[in-house]
Amino acid sequence: MTEEILKVEHLNKFYGKRQVLFDINFDLKKGEVLTLLGPSGSGKSTLLETLNGLEDYQGGSIYFHGKKINPTPKEWQLLRQKIGMVFQSYDLFPNLTVMENILLAPVKVQKRNEDEVKKEALDLLKRVELDQYVDAYPRELSGGQKQRIAIVRALAMHPEVMLFDEVTASLDPEMVRGVLKIIQALSDKDHMTMIIVTHEMNFAAKIADEVLFLENGKIVEDTPGEEFFANPKTDRARAFLESMD
Ligand code: ADP
Numbered sequence: 124m125t126e127e128i129l130k131v132e133h134l135n136k137f138y139g140k141r142q143v144l145f146d147i148n149f150d151l152k153k154g155e156v157l158t159l160l161g162p163s164g165s166g167k168s169t170l171l172e173t174l175n176g177l178e179d180y181q182g183g184s185i186y187f188h189g190k191k192i193n194p195t196p197k198e199w200q201l202l203r204q205k206i207g208m209v210f211q212s213y214d215l216f217p218n219l220t221v222m223e224n225i226l227l228a229p230v231k232v233q234k235r236n237e238d239e240v241k242k243e244a245l246d247l248l249k250r251v252e253l254d255q256y257v258d259a260y261p262r263e264l265s266g267g268q269k270q271r272i273a274i275v276r277a278l279a280m281h282p283e284v285m286l287f288d289e290v291t292a293s294l295d296p297e298m299v300r301g302v303l304k305i306i307q308a309l310s311d312k313d314h315m316t317m318i319i320v321t322h323e324m325n326f327a328a329k330i331a332d333e334v335l336f337l338e339n340g341k342i343v344e345d346t347p348g349e350e351f352f353a354n355p356k357t358d359r360a361r362a363f364l365e366s367m368d
């Protein structure tokens with residue numbers, strides 16, 4: 124866990140005149156799992172979106188493998204292939220089958236060989252126990268199944284980092300475990316580097332190497348996972364954890 128993949132320095136972000144991220148600093152090392160916690164509206168989604176080039180920022184720098192990102196569309200498009208993201212709402216294309224959803228970016232954007240990507244997609248679908256759904260359309264799947272497909276679709280791009288933004292928040296309770304199990308396996312087996320926003324505190328406690336606790340767009344606490352859940356440094360984080368019980 125030494126190689127630094129992402130580094131964020133003095134990042135500020137405004138929506139119009141309103142500042143929503145204030146002087147954000149952290150780094151992410153290869154294989155590390157960073158968990159972003161904080162109340163609703165604290166800026167967690169916005170931070171993930173800036174890392175992925177979906178939102179601009181108005182100060183500070185983002186480095187990928189030590190190289191400063193120039194905030195240009197071209198550079199973001201390249202970076203987005205290295206940083207996969209899965210959102211709370213299932214964003215599968217409704218008019219494409221499961222396989223077509225997965226193939227689209229690797230074949231059209233990355234120009235990879237379709238047969239090879241297909242083979243890989245099938246392996247990934249087996250892994251999430253959905254290989255029988257290759258030809259199904261999103262509307263034929265449950266929410267949990269759609270999220271597992273969304274994860275597979277992101278992984279098919281061979282990302283170096285995965286960002287997960289409350290991917291179980293819209294799911295029925297019985298669907299949650301299957302999705303979290305996949306994320307846990309990505310960490311345990313593949314040593315995938317990840318940033319996770321979640322409301323599932325037991326899961327966060329198990330998976331987080333490091334916790335960033337945000338409030339009102341500021342990092343209130345940056346603490347190793349084990350320590351954060353046992354004994355947070357700030358009263359604010361302690362109150363948050365108690366409210367989540
Ligand atoms: P979280 O994910 O922690 O709930 P968000 O990043 O969604 O927080 O929101 C942080 C702040 O930015 C909130 O005050 C929210 O209202 C505001 N915000 C989020 N998205 C937008 C947007 N597209 N335009 C303007 N304000 C936004």
Ligand code: MG
Nearest residue numbers: 167168169289
């Ligand atoms: Mg959010």
